Amino acid sequence: MSTMPVTERDLFVVGTGIAGMSAAVYAAKRGLSVCQAGSTGEIVFSSGLFDVMGVHPVAEKKLWENPWEAMAAVAADMPDHPYAHVTREEVEKAYGELFDFLSEFGLEYRMVKDANSKVVTPIGTEKTTWAVPATMWAGVEAFKNNTPALLIDFEGLREFSAKQVATTLGDKWSNLKTMRIEFPDSASMKPILTGIMAQAMELKETREKLYSLIKPHLDGVEAVGVPAILGLYTPGEILEEMEKELGVKVFELPTLPASVPGMRLKSLFEGRISTLGVDLKLQHKVFSITPLNDGRYEVTFGVQAPTEKVVAKGVVLATGRFLGGGLFADRHHIVETVMNLPVSQPADREEWHRTDLLDPRGHKVSSAGVEVDSSFRPVDENGEVVHERVYAVGSLLAHQDWMRMKCGTGIAVASSLRAVEAFVAQQ
Numbered sequence: 001m002s003t004m005p006v007t008e009r010d011l012f013v014v015g016t017g018i019a020g021m022s023a024a025v026y027a028a029k030r031g032l033s034v035c036q037a038g039s040t041g042e043i044v045f046s047s048g049l050f051d052v053m054g055v056h057p058v059a060e061k062k063l064w065e066n067p068w069e070a071m072a073a074v075a076a077d078m079p080d081h082p083y084a085h086v087t088r089e090e091v092e093k094a095y096g097e098l099f100d101f102l103s104e105f106g107l108e109y110r111m112v113k114d115a116n117s118k119v120v121t122p123i124g125t126e127k128t129t130w131a132v133p134a135t136m137w138a139g140v141e142a143f144k145n146n147t148p149a150l151l152i153d154f155e156g157l158r159e160f161s162a163k164q165v166a167t168t169l170g171d172k173w174s175n176l177k178t179m180r181i182e183f184p185d186s187a188s189m190k191p192i193l194t195g196i197m198a199q200a201m202e203l204k205e206t207r208e209k210l211y212s213l214i215k216p217h218l219d220g221v222e223a224v225g226v227p228a229i230l231g232l233y234t235p236g237e238i239l240e241e242m243e244k245e246l247g248v249k250v251f252e253l254p255t256l257p258a259s260v261p262g263m264r265l266k267s268l269f270e271g272r273i274s275t276l277g278v279d280l281k282l283q284h285k286v287f288s289i290t291p292l293n294d295g296r297y298e299v300t301f302g303v304q305a306p307t308e309k310v311v312a313k314g315v316v317l318a319t320g321r322f323l324g325g326g327l328f329a330d331r332h333h334i335v336e337t338v339m340n341l342p343v344s345q346p347a348d349r350e351e352w353h354r355t356d357l358l359d360p361r362g363h364k365v366s367s368a369g370v371e372v373d374s375s376f377r378p379v380d381e382n383g384e385v386v387h388e389r390v391y392a393v394g395s396l397l398a399h400q401d402w403m404r405m406k407c408g409t410g411i412a413v414a415s416s417l418r419a420v421e422a423f424v425a426q427q
Contacts, residue, residue, distance in 0.1 A: 048261025
């Protein structure tokens with residue numbers, strides 16, 4: 001006889017990436033009791049930038065200035081794409097609720113409502129995105145306006161080179177100067193990493209030493225850029241102080257994963273989502289989800305083996321793709337790992353990848369995933385709903401190539417909100 005403790009919840013969320021965390025926030029805000037299990041490791045690999053839609057068609061690499069027009073074009077051209085199930089208003093509502101939650105705990109975002117922005121990447125290319133961490137916004141504007149700026153990197157920091165950024169940008173930012181300095185007290189840092197530097201920036205003493213190194217080099221400069229190191233917990237306060245001390249605009253640039261903006265999201269979600277009443281089980285794996293005769297679902301989970309059980313009225317699968325463990329590929333098929341749901345995929349493995357690794361159309365395996373109805377409930381090959389109160393959201397979904405289309409977080413938040421509201425409507 002099982003001795004696992006059993007609790008009852010309205011909703012069980014599987015996965016703790018952006019889609020899972022968003023679903024838990026939306027559900028808790030609507031008064032649902034929520035249990036959530038997973039690992040937030042994936043969030044660390046986030047750039048901190050939130051997309052709606054940037055590229056379509058992928059084969060033409062067409063960049064869109066207006067994300068909503070791009071979203072509408074995708075929905076019209078690709079009727080099975082996740083965006084065909086949601087409206088612009090729902091995407092805006094989903095982001096609004098998520099940004100309110102993040103802002104409540106000090107993580108602010110900026111955007112132009114009807115336009116994508118260009119963010120300079122750590123290798124000097126341009127990233128098309130919609131919402132940008134407030135700590136990066138001055139850089140978006142400085143790049144757009146060719147503002148005289150100083151970009152700083154640090155001795156021993158291998159993951160970011162100001163000179164490389166400036167060289168790659170060339171005349172696109174002709175008023176950009178670069179400088180390399182030694183980060184305060186870096187002799188004790190082995191190795192020198194942005195995460196360690198961000199922790200050090202939480203100390204007033206470290207910041208004051210950094211200001212003294214920068215101030216002699218500000219002649220003719222209207223903005224100063226640094227890799228994303230402005231603290232892990234209080235980036236807004238540090239940015240405000242730094243701009244006051246230096247007398248110019250200050251901005252961060254994204255860095256290679258695992259990035260400080262990703263660490264900030266991870267820290268905030270893990271530390272604050274429980275304030276909404278979410279029962280968060282970090283580093284827990286879901287081992288089984290079994291439909292019960294009364295329409296509910298029995299979920300077993302634990303760290304290395306099943307040790308707890310929840311009986312929930314509904315389940316949200318936000319397990320991601322291959323990296324997140326939501327999908328698994330053997331030598332013949334791609335399978336969904338938690339409930340063995342039907343997966344849309346090429347009929348033959350030889351069709352998974354195109355002959356050319358860099359084919360502009362991408363690879364068909366990147367669009368494999370779970371097919372859903374308009375409520376984001378998984379369906380079979382005949383379009384029939386598989387489980388009445390199971391929902392699939394985020395990158396687990398079929399018929400989208402979020403990396404190439406620049407729509408990953410938009411799909412994550414919009415599908416999560418639609419799923420939660422559909423579940424509420426069924427109660």
